[in-house]
Each structure stands twice: as C-alpha cells, then as structure tokens.
Amino acid sequence: MERYYQEDIECASEEQIKAIQNEKLLKQVRHVWENVPYYREKMKEKGLTPDDIQSLDDLHKLPFLSKKDLRDAYPYGLLGVPLKDCVRIQSTSGTTGKRVVAFYTQKDIDLWEECCARAIVAVGGTSDDVCQVSYGYGLFTGGPGLNGGSHKVGCLTIPTSSGNTDRQLMFINDLQATILCCTPSYAAYLGERFKELGYTPEQISLKAGIFGAEAWSEEMRRDIEHTLGIKAYDIYGLTELSGPGVAFECSAQNGMHINEDHFLAEIIDPDTGEVLPEGSQGELVFTSLDKEAFPLLRYRTRDICTLTRGKCSCGRTHVKMAKPKGRSDDMLIIRGVNVFPSQIETVLLNHGYAANYQIIVDRVNNTDTLDVWVEMTPEMFTDNLGEIEQRQKDLVDGLKSMLGLKAKVSLVAPKTIARSEGKAVRVIDRRKI
Numbered sequence: 001m002e003r004y005y006q007e008d009i010e011c012a013s014e015e016q017i018k019a020i021q022n023e024k025l026l027k028q029v030r031h032v033w034e035n036v037p038y039y040r041e042k043m044k045e046k047g048l049t050p051d052d053i054q055s056l057d058d059l060h061k062l063p064f065l066s067k068k069d070l071r072d073a074y075p076y077g078l079l080g081v082p083l084k085d086c087v088r089i090q091s092t093s094g095t096t097g098k099r100v101v102a103f104y105t106q107k108d109i110d111l112w113e114e115c116c117a118r119a120i121v122a123v124g125g126t127s128d129d130v131c132q133v134s135y136g137y138g139l140f141t142g143g144p145g146l147n148g149g150s151h152k153v154g155c156l157t158i159p160t161s162s163g164n165t166d167r168q169l170m171f172i173n174d175l176q177a178t179i180l181c182c183t184p185s186y187a188a189y190l191g192e193r194f195k196e197l198g199y200t201p202e203q204i205s206l207k208a209g210i211f212g213a214e215a216w217s218e219e220m221r222r223d224i225e226h227t228l229g230i231k232a233y234d235i236y237g238l239t240e241l242s243g244p245g246v247a248f249e250c251s252a253q254n255g256m257h258i259n260e261d262h263f264l265a266e267i268i269d270p271d272t273g274e275v276l277p278e279g280s281q282g283e284l285v286f287t288s289l290d291k292e293a294f295p296l297l298r299y300r301t302r303d304i305c306t307l308t309r310g311k312c313s314c315g316r317t318h319v320k321m322a323k324p325k326g327r328s329d330d331m332l333i334i335r336g337v338n339v340f341p342s343q344i345e346t347v348l349l350n351h352g353y354a355a356n357y358q359i360i361v362d363r364v365n366n367t368d369t370l371d372v373w374v375e376m377t378p379e380m381f382t383d384n385l386g387e388i389e390q391r392q393k394d395l396v397d398g399l400k401s402m403l404g405l406k407a408k409v410s411l412v413a414p415k416t417i418a419r420s421e422g423k424a425v426r427v428i429d430r431r432k433i
Contacts, residue, residue, distance in 0.1 A: 103293035115245030116149025127154030134182035141243025185424035191227030201229025219349030255320035
C-alpha cells in the first residue's frame with residue numbers, strides 16, 4: 001500500500017495544483033518586485049510590472065535568472081527579506097568564480113524539510129526506519145536536507161555525513177540502518193566495500209536508498225540495487241532552490257515527481273529560451289513559489305530533461321521530470337559530437353564494469369581526443385595482455401556505437417582510480433577552449 005507524507009497535496013488534482021500555483025506565483029512576483037531590486041531592474045528592462053503577471057499564462061513574460069546573475073548579485077543582491085529574518089545559508093560546491101550562497105528563513109527550512117520527508121515516505125520510509133544520511137553536511141545541502149526530512153518522518157537519523165567508509169559500514173550493521181542517503185557513486189563504493197568484506201546482499205540491513213547530487217544511469221541503479229540488496233531511488237534538487245527534495249522518485253521508479261506546490265517547472269529551448277510543449281526535451285527552468293529569503297523566478301538549471309504528466313501507479317499527481325540526460329553547460333562537445341558522461345557509463349556497465357572510470361578530453365594537433373580509463377573488477381583482473389586488449393577493443397566498439405565517435409580505452413587495475421566520498425570527478429577536460 002502506497003504511503004504519503006502529505007496526501008492531500010501529493011494527490012491533488014491537476015486543477016487544484018494549478019490553482020495553488022497561480023495564487024502563489026502572483027504573490028511571489030509582487031514579493032520579489034518589492035524586495036529584490038536586482039530582479040526588479042530585470043523586470044523593468046522588459047517593461048514589466050507585477051500587474052503584467054495575472055496568471056500562470058503570463059509566466060513566460062518574466063526574465064530568466066542564471067548562475068551568472070547569482071554570482072553578479074553575490075552575496076546579498078537577491079535577498080528577499082531583511083538579513084535578521086534569515087537563520088541559515090547553504091552554498092554550492094562550485095569551483096569557479098564566486099560561490100552561490102542561498103539564504104533561508106525558518107519557514108524556508110521547514111518547507112524544504114517537508115519536501116525531503118515526502119521523498120523518504122515515497123521510498124517506504126516510516127517512523128520505524130533507521131535512516132543513515134551519508135551526504136556531506138555543512139554548506140552542502142544534501143546532509144541537512146535529508147537530515148531534516150528524516151526527522152519530520154520520525155526516523156531514527158544517523159548523521160554520518162560522507163567519508164570514513166568503515167565507520168559507515170559499522171553503523172549500518174550495528175544500528176541496522178534501513179534507508180541510505182548519499183551520492184550514487186558513494187553508494188556504489190559502499191556496496192563494493194561490503195562485497196570485499198564478504199557480505200552478501202541478504203546480510204545487509206538496508207532496504208532502500210535515496211541517491212542524488214550527480215548524474216547516474218539505469219545500469220548503475222541496477223548495479224547498486226544488486227550489490228546492496230535494496231531499491232535505489234533518485235532525488236533531485238539545487239542549492240539555489242533549497243536543496244534535495246525539489247523532485248523525487250516514487251515506487252514506480254520511472255521519473256521524479258516535482259513538488260509542484262512549491263516549485264513551478266518549465267522546459268525551454270536552451271538556445272532560444274522559447275517555452276516548449278510538455279513532453280519535449282529541453283532545459284529545465286524553475287520558479288520557487290514559496291521561498292522567502294532567496295526567491296528565484298525562472299531560474300535556468302542547465303539540466304536537460306523532459307516533463308510528463310500522466311497517471312502514476314503510486315497515486316501522486318504532480319508532474320514528473322525524467323532523469324536529466326546531462327547539462328546544457330557541461331555537456332562535452334568532442335569533434336562536433338555532443339557527449340554526456342552518462343552515455344559512457346551506460347556502455348561500461350553494460351559490459352560488466354563497475355562505475356569507476358574517468359573521462360579525459362584533450363586537444364592534440366587541433367583535434368579533440370577522448371580517453372576513457374576504466375577499472376577492471378577483481379574478478380576480471382588479469383595480466384594476460386591479449387585478453388586485456390580484446391576487452392579494450394570491445395569497449396571501443398561499444399562506445400563508438402553509442403557516441404558515434406572513437407575513444408581510446410585504457411583498462412586499469414582495481415583501486416587505481418581515486419574513490420569519491422562526495423561528487424565523483426568523472427571528467428577532466430584539458431582542452432584550452
């Protein structure tokens with residue numbers, strides 16, 4: 001039997017959802033106009049006032065916000081309330097330019113944690129569960145968001161944060177943790193470590209995992225589920241909007257329900273900004289309908305995906321977003337071909353390799369090169385050069401079939417590629433572009 005954290009909202013009719021969004025959008029536009037001079041000036045540049053936004057049908061008139069705007073307005077330029085009303089900041093893990101700092105009132109935190117609670121209940125979580133939160137804590141939103149959601153559900157919460165893998169395994173075993181929250185690459189590593197220690201999936205107490213913060217494929221999902229003996233669920237979020245819990249998977253495991261009473265989603269053409277019809281693939285854009293301290297209107301996520309609204313077996317009615325295919329700004333263009341790391345991962349996992357790999361892109365004599373380093377599993381590790389060469393050739397052929405271009409593949413020994421306790425560093429782009 002399907003369970004819900006807030007059934008009346010999660011199973012509301014499309015008409016009810018639209019009515020909620022309509023009322024909140026008009027209120028939020030006026031809030032931003034009155035309290036965020038930076039965005040007010042962007043509206044004025046387009047000749048807009050709040051009176052021009054009468055319904056959801058007028059959303060397309062509003063200007064976009066991008067990560068550049070967040071950096072330009074750093075630190076306080078997009079603040080929507082007096083600083084004394086803010087109780088927390090979270091920040092992105094960006095490595096270039098100024099960090100993105102998001103502000104929260106207590107109400108913002110409560111609503112964020114409710115969204116995460118919905119995600120935990122959607123994977124079967126109840127007050128009887130033991131939820132181990134192995135996302136990073138601190139400025140990163142993963143740990144605090146799922147921690148708060150776990151509290152709201154009433155789970156016993158183990159705030160391990162990331163790292164210290166042997167301690168992670170100890171708590172899972174000793175406290176009989178049932179729900180694991182972390183990045184998918186770290187979940188894969190925990191599964192690998194359990195296997196090394198001789199544990200079978202049946203001996204691991206976990207029953208479900210909530211994994212997000214980085215791209216992962218269906219093949220990687222199946223690998224994690226098999227190794228840990230769990231059901232693996234996707235979760236989506238951005239620090240700019242609150243953190244994890246913007247959208248989450250249900251028992252159907254075929255797309256993430258967006259919490260539409262808090263986040264209004266659009267799909268646009270990433271080149272023209274034109275709003276695309278439902279079902280089209282394009283760039284995901286969000287408007288935060290409730291955020292007080294850091295209210296973003298039409299924020300361009302750069303994530304490429306589709307939105308679909310149809311009857312879901314779980315009973316939830318909120319629109320679903322597909323797993324992002326990649327990002328419009330970190331998509332690799334190699335010799336004119338669009339390449340997403342998730343495509344490469346799919347090929348590797350289909351050929352029986354674990355998700356431990358690194359993609360190295362360079363430019364030699366004005367020509368892009370694509371090198372893929374792949375770890376062999378302990379079972380396939382061999383010093384037979386002929387066998388290794390054949391395996392490499394099989395991967396080269398598989399990648400060419402998937403990508404339409406030739407890559408150089410290097411099989412390396414187990415444990416050669418550094419493990420990640422947070423977001424995995426999959427791509428090294430050495431080109432001077």
